[in-house]
Amino acid sequence: MKTETPVFCDVTELVGNPVRTGIQRVAREVIRNWDGSRPLRLCRFDANRDGLVELPKAATYYLTEPDEEARSASTTEIRERLAELLTSHGGKAVPLLATILIPEVFFDELRCRHYFWRLSHHPENIYALFFDFIPWLYPDLIGVQRSHPLMWYVRFAQHVQNAAFISQATERDWAGRILRNEDRSGKVLPLGADGLRAPRQSFKKSKRAFVAVGSIDGRKNQLAIVKAFEKLWAEGMSVDLTLVGSVFEAEKSVRAEINRYADHPHFKHVERATDDELGEILSSARATIYASTIEGYGLPPVESLYAGIPCIVSKRVPSVANLSGGLHFLDEATPEEIEAQVRALMVDSEAEKVWKEAAKVKLPTWKSFGSATAEWVDT
């Protein structure tokens, strides 16, 4: 049994950019839901000191947001407060022998090379959670033009012994394509599906809306969804579509297409929604749609299921790889496929069946994710 030496969680990226979405959200949930036998202390990489330094305990407040005041602070305010804390508290250096957990993606060469140094001495003490390898395996999908500045992270991934992954798909990419060693494996830690905090829903025939949640970044195929509904509306079907998510600056053509429907009575685009607003939108949903074909994980489908709402989802989304109930799968996420699945779910009997399945699906929570992460590091 290990002693109660702390586990140091390197949250350098989170401290520098304390947003509440994406990878930073996962890091926050690790901190919030850690229940390991060893205490979790936060640290960050300080290039000026060429090493990891502990964060002051007060930083945890801003990163775990235990109360409404913390949750209502903006990202900018949090960043400023953290910066003040770091300035006033120098922070102790994290020892070489320390156990380090890295629940982040990072490309900083100096940070990577620091870990190479640690790995060369005590590789058993470094635990890294990997999200996906999309920038290197599908660069065109996310607009990567030059990946040599990102390669340090790949080198890090190749040298880490204790690797965990948010999905089996990521694990397969790591072993099969990054290491090219199918014998290597790691721990799969599925992300929590209960992040929406929306009340559990039940089916009503009056629910005729479909909701697609996700940033409009050019790879989640929202245009295919809109085109599918355009066909249904042209036939006179009374069915609503709501897109929830902001449009990336580069996706001008997508924005132009979406704007064409701005005045359509059955279409709505909500750029940003609070949890309560999203809950309100989902309360009238017959199903959600998630048509992305390349994902590291894909939280929206499982969050939808957690709220009891079925989902039309691409079969390639890792989060639903081992699920079947409550889902209608898309092979290629074409408008024709989406249209067919929407038609299917507009049949009340089919919708009722799928809703019943959704209610029974067992899904991980952020608490279970935190526990699993702690258990992985503990053992």
Next chain:
Amino acid sequence: MSRDNSVVHRIYVDARCLQDPRFRDRGIGQHVSNLLAGANEFAPPEITPHLIGCVDRSMAPLDGRARALFAEELPLAGSIAGGSTILQLSPMTHSPHPLRAALENPAVRSVAIVYDFIPLDFPADYLRHPAARREYLSNLAVLHDYDKYISISEFTSYELQTNLGVMSRDCHVSGVAVRESVIRFSGSAPTEHKFCLVIGGGDKRKNVELPIVAHAKSSLLRSFNVSLKIVGHYSEADRNALIALHRREGGTPRLLQFIEGISDGDLASLYQGALVTVCPSRAEGFSIPVVEANANGCPVIISNCPAQVELMPLPEYQFDPDDVSRVGTLMESFLDQAAGTLAMKKQGNFWTRFQPTAVQQRFWSAFFENDFDHSVPEKAGQSTAASPYIVTNRKPRMAIASPVPPDRSGVADYTMATMTAMARYAELDLFTETQGRIVNRAFETIQPLSADPYVRGNYDAVVSVLGNSHLHLQTFNLLLNYGGAAIMHDARMLHFYYSLLGPDRTKAVASREAERRVSMDEINGWIENQKTMPVLFLSEILEAAKPAFVHSPTTRDLIDKLYGRETIHLPFAAYRARLPEFEGAHGREAARALLGISQDERLLVCLGDLVPDKAPEECMWTASMLREWGVPIRLEFVGNSQPEMVAYLRSIAELIGVGHDVRFTEGVVDERKYQAYLAAADAAIQLRNYEFGGLSGAMLDGIAAGLPTIANVHLAEAMESPSYVARIPDGLSPVLAAEKLLEIFETGREDAHEGERLAFLEAHSVDAYAKRLLNGLGFA
């Protein structure tokens, strides 16, 4: 705008007189502006005239009013399509050389506007200097080469036929339009004291001294306080001299007034208020003041120079240009208002023949007279000139403007190789700035680069070879000034503009192409990352080049999309022959032994000059990935490299653990060693971090050698690569490159692609290139 069912007739207009401030705002400029403005209205209904302003880029640009007269603007002496017409607005004021070639083309008609031959009548005044005489006579000689002449007066037309022996059937007369702004159509004439009016100017032949002396001598005019107003610019010295003359001859100074810089409206008022307008000129091509006075209801008395007599033939109102007494008597006669009324009645409204539309109508009727062939080929670059083969059974003669070896550039090498093939089908003269010994296998003559081939007119085609280095700067300028065909080796000209033409020109071209103001900050950003550049800096070249050739279908499509211009795609030719020493499996072994590559090593080469655009960091990370996967990789950058770049990349290689696996050739690689690498390598990696359809000569060498290659999609497609060029996405990923290379290494460098390689070589041979180039130039 095209008329329904009409044929478009292209008219190439020498617009230099509208660029030249000496002529633009004066008589010549005003005359031609009026003529051009009437083209659409007075062309025959079956013809739609398409006016093309041919400009000299070294002169001031056309102003807005002039630019509005033309449908498009081209460089002077660009290629002129057969079936079109040259319109020479001012044959005696600028060098005729830029149009010589077109004037000698039997498929091109030519029309010249002729003004006068005054310098021949007053050589002491106008042709005093030998240079002026040479220039004038030279212009006269070329004037004879035109097909049709439209003179401003019958007198000029007569002199044209007399002086040059031009046939009368080729001569027409349009007259010159009186400006409507000089005609006061309504309102009463200004009431002022009585005066006589002279429209003069500093030219001695205007003979303003005659009315000045006549006025000074007239006691009658003096007693009635009749002043003499002289309109026109005189230097202070000249004016003082004339005032002194007037005083000497007995004139009252206050009755002699000089006026200059007045508006057309004020000039009209002067005409309308004058007792008489005196036109004492010794020689004119066309006397505008005679018409302007008549248009404003003012009687005229004129010297008997033929151009003036032509307008107002009544002898009772004429005088000899030296007859002071007669002029005085005539001026005095107009003190009687009845005399003025009688004169106007007798002289009539001859001005109406010179209203702007009447002059336009005469001009364009003469221009489009029946003997013109109005059919025009619509396709750019297509000439209806009969092929030299057909007409004379001879090879076309072509001038090639390009660097060649020993100049060190891929374009230099390429030109020599392709022109060697071209020499089988054409007679070639090279015009070049290359110094040193040129090993010539292609050209009849090698001459210094100059404007000569562009203006000489004795070539069937002049081809400017363009790249983005300083070696092409002079050729670039010549192309822009004189036009002609162009082979564009580079689709990216930002650095060319920035480093060779300067930031101001770069900004101006960028702003024009982007159709908005572009700042230097933005341009600096493009220099850092050319992928963000929305323009290609090709507009000036594309305006001048006819036809324009590019080597990549991607570039052709991009030019079409961005500029709406058609260019001709010439597939890039593979010109490097394999050394027999390195052919086949044995040759590969020998090459590897020469380079010190062990049997178990996998040699990966990156060919060509080492520059940042080739993503060398990604290449090294690719090697690093392969090393991590246990592949005994050796990466060699084979090409010229700068020491600073090599030092930087070596430091990266050390950091990422491939310091021993990455090598750089130092300096220029000799041909044998280069061929050895082509034979010895297991694979090549060729990446580009920009897209514009750019090509790689080095990659072509690898393809020609059957070398399996990794390239990003854009480059691979631009090169029309065969299947043994494996594609990775344009988002350059060393992981994906390394995966593809693993597949290649597992397959081995077999000759399984030999059939594909041979088919590629046939389609991309220098012979095929030469034939396509000839075809694109219209020599089928």
